[in-house]
Amino acid sequence: MQVIITASHSLCRAKNDKLCDRQTSEIAKKLESKLNSEMNIEPIVYLSTAYRDQMDLNRKISRETIWRKQITKDITNALEDDKISHIIVFDIHSFSNGFGKEAKIVILNNLLSQKEGSQLYKTLLNHDVPGIKMLIGSDKNDIQLEIEHMDQHYSKQIDTLLLEFSDTLSNDELQKIFDAIIKNLKDKTTSSCCLM
Numbered sequence: 001m002q003v004i005i006t007a008s009h010s011l012c013r014a015k016n017d018k019l020c021d022r023q024t025s026e027i028a029k030k031l032e033s034k035l036n037s038e039m040n041i042e043p044i045v046y047l048s049t050a051y052r053d054q055m056d057l058n059r060k061i062s063r064e065t066i067w068r069k070q071i072t073k074d075i076t077n078a079l080e081d082d083k084i085s086h087i088i089v090f091d092i093h094s095f096s097n098g099f100g101k102e103a104k105i106v107i108l109n110n111l112l113s114q115k116e117g118s119q120l121y122k123t124l125l126n127h128d129v130p131g132i133k134m135l136i137g138s139d140k141n142d143i144q145l146e147i148e149h150m151d152q153h154y155s156k157q158i159d160t161l162l163l164e165f166s167d168t169l170s171n172d173e174l175q176k177i178f179d180a181i182i183k184n185l186k187d188k189t190t191s192s193c194c195l196m
């Protein structure tokens with residue numbers, strides 16, 4: 001399984017920078033080490049290399065940047081690699097407000113990733129994660145848009161999830177979310193084991 005974690009707004013100018021996603025570099029690193037220790041997966045992590053007001057790496061205009069080109073290159077490599085059966089891209093963001101007071105974790109689905117989003121939503125509910133929301137995302141989230149047709153001529157599928165984490169999440173809540181993510185990834189590997 002190839003897991004790719006993108007944090008396109010993770011570069012902040014200061015602690016109180018309101019334009020960036022203040023928690024995502026830390027969340028990305030924590031998710032990376034959790035996947036590593038619990039599933040022996042080594043994700044590729046993309047932290048932002050540009051300030052959002054200079055270049056929004058999750059918009060169409062940034063497709064020609066080295067940062068975006070490297071992501072599509074890694075996905076192409078994973079598609080071509082027969083040893084890799086699943087490709088999962090987590091595009092992660094964080095918010096301080098904007099999704100309502102109660103929101104802790106928001107799954108933003110675009111039309112093509114709705115299945116993955118709904119599956120994770122159910123698993124989060126089962127893990128007693130508070131404040132889960134699932135919304136239809138904006139079509140400006142270009143990382144998902146660019147990659148989700150890349151698997152057309154391959155026998156494997158790219159799954160994508162766009163997740164917004166609240167800046168106020170406790171570590172306990174974050175671990176519950178990770179546990180749900182890991183449960184889903186494990187289900188994915190076992191469900192396909194016997195069909196092949």
Ligand SMILES: [Zn+2]
Nearest residue numbers: 009021093094
């Ligand atoms: Zn963001």
